[in-house]
Amino acid sequence: MKYDVLLPRIHIHMNRFSSFFRKPLWRDNRLLLALWLAVAVAGSLIKGLRGSYNNYLIFKGTFFHALDGLTLFGSYPAEYADSNHYGPLFSLFIAPFALMTDVVGITALMVLCTLALYFSVRSLPLDDGKKAFVLWFTLNELFTAVAMQQLNILVAAGIILSFSLIERERDFWAAFFIVLMTLIKLYGIVGLAFFFFSRHKMRLVLSMLFWGVALFVAPMAISSPGYVVSQYAAWIADIGSKNGDNLMSLYQNISLLGIVRKVSGGTYSDLWVIIPGLVLFTGPYFRVSAWRSLSFRLSMLASVLLFVVLFSTGSESSSYIIALTGAALWWTITPTGHTPLNNALIIFAFVLTSLSPTDIFPRAIREGYILPYALKALPCALIWLKLTWEMWRCRYDSGHSPAYLQGFTPVP
Numbered sequence: 403m404k405y406d407v408l409l410p411r412i413h414i415h416m417n418r419f420s421s422f423f424r425k426p427l428w429r430d431n432r433l434l435l436a437l438w439l440a441v442a443v444a445g446s447l448i449k450g451l452r453g454s455y456n457n458y459l460i461f462k463g464t465f466f467h468a469l470d471g472l473t474l475f476g477s478y479p480a481e482y483a484d485s486n487h488y489g490p491l492f493s494l495f496i497a498p499f500a501l502m503t504d505v506v507g508i509t510a511l512m513v514l515c516t517l518a519l520y521f522s523v524r525s526l527p528l529d530d531g532k533k534a535f536v537l538w539f540t541l542n543e544l545f546t547a548v549a550m551q552q553l554n555i556l557v558a559a560g561i562i563l564s565f566s567l568i569e570r571e572r573d574f575w576a577a578f579f580i581v582l583m584t585l586i587k588l589y590g591i592v593g594l595a596f597f598f599f600s601r602h603k604m605r606l607v608l609s610m611l612f613w614g615v616a617l618f619v620a621p622m623a624i625s626s627p628g629y630v631v632s633q634y635a636a637w638i639a640d641i642g643s644k645n646g647d648n649l650m651s652l653y654q655n656i657s658l659l660g661i662v663r664k665v666s667g668g669t670y671s672d673l674w675v676i677i678p679g680l681v682l683f684t685g686p687y688f689r690v691s692a693w694r695s696l697s698f699r700l701s702m703l704a705s706v707l708l709f710v711v712l713f714s715t716g717s718e719s720s721s722y723i724i725a726l727t728g729a730a731l732w733w734t735i736t737p738t739g740h741t742p743l744n745n746a747l748i749i750f751a752f753v754l755t756s757l758s759p760t761d762i763f764p765r766a767i768r769e770g771y772i773l774p775y776a777l778k779a780l781p782c783a784l785i786w787l788k789l790t791w792e793m794w795r796c797r798y799d800s801g802h803s804p805a806y807l808q809g810f811t812p813v814p
Contacts, residue, residue: 429534435520441541442516443509445548450505457551458508460486465500468493468625474633475640487644487716488553490633491585494621512548518559519544523727525566527696532734539730539748542756543723552720557589558707558727564593565703573602577609585617588641589724592710598687599699648715652773656719658712658783660776672715679713686793695798697735701789704732708786712779719759725782726755732789737796747788751781 449455459482464474474493477485486492499507523536547555560583567576576593583590600606621630648654649663658679659672683705692698707728711717733740733748757763758772772778 428538429530431524431530434534434537437541438516438520438537438544439513441545442512442548445545446509446512446551447505449549449551450508455504455508455551456482456484458504458511460484461488461492461496461511461551461553462500462504462507464488464493465497465624468621468629468633471625471629473636475636487640488587489585489637490621490630491582491617492587494624495586497624508551512551512555515553515555515559516544516548519555519562519723519727522559522562522566525563526700526731527566527569528700528734535734536727536730539733539752540723540726540756542760543726546756546759547720547723550720552723553587554589554721554723557583557587558724560590561593561707561710561724562703562727565596565599565699565706568596568600568606569699571601573600573606574609576600577606578613581610581613581617589710589714592706595702595706596699599693599702645715654718655715656721656776657714657717657779658786659715660717661779661783664775676713679709682787682790682794683709686790689793689798692798697737698793698798700731700735701737701793704728704735705786705789705793707731708782708789712783712786717779719778722755722778722782725779726751729755729782729785732785736789737792737798744788747781747785751785753781754778755781 463478463481464486467474467478468490474486474488474490496511499511501507502510520537523533526533526536528536544555560579564576564579564583567573567579576596580590580593583593597603597606618634619627619630621633654660655663659675662675663670663672686692686698686702686705689698705728708725711721711725714721729748729751733744736744738744754772755778758768758778763772
């Protein structure tokens, strides 16, 4: 089938598909919440009852190792495979769950993470149909992250909540989520990208200083000051070491960085990719007049959610609950409308990014091409480049609706 015939057909079917989310039943909050909780509980129990929860054992171990004054970043083969890479604050965060039985602890943790992401999406300044689309679109990826007992669900929630709270002028609590997620997993630092959108920048800075001190010392409640300081130093060293280990790993560096490295097979510094990426990412900030537009700010949120995964060597399959949330958000707000190209990109993301880890996808393709070349990242990389182009080129008015360059038509 020719390209010029295929794209219009995709466009027609996607328009029909999007109308699905305008029907009251499918955007009903209770139905969506029930489905998300069902995924959290089912995914946890499937792994928990099988005894397949190594990541949770790592999480749980950080609490008991902190109590005993042991390093948080060492190898403990008698307890679990691999090692911990979360910050010292995580040892305190995980404490209530570590004290539960394993299956209950896993389930409670995943339910908390799921509720956090669900309500963070609900907090966005979007109509109910667009929120419903984001929640339906990411449902399968949520299951992937839950099954792997991953905190990336909570990271996505923290990034979105920091944006939403700044929008609502609740900078004190926005600062809390930025600092909390940064001290647990460095991904959270991207919440600083919304600093320029704050109407109370000094309040935000002072709040981050307050929470930075409060949360830095918080793990001392279960250990000692000297131990906590030493573990933060060890964490920084661990991050540097892990970065080198990730570069050609089959299950790590599933990112734009990973695609370039694994396809080229080259030995070079990732800065050759990261620096151009940072230029593309930060360029739209110079369009100061666009900051007043809600559409522009939401576009920046989508860009942040994609960027943090695409430009990290630590990205793995479960990290894409963050990136796909950004991709779904982009599709609901793109100033270029639901064109055949945009519809093709979001379908490509669902098929390759979301479905490739499942048994629906042919195993030979998954193991022969997708894993070795980090191709799960490809659709999100294309969406991020398209989104970045829009943020560089599209004009935004002073209100909530984008104005369009010549050749574009607004979304109805």
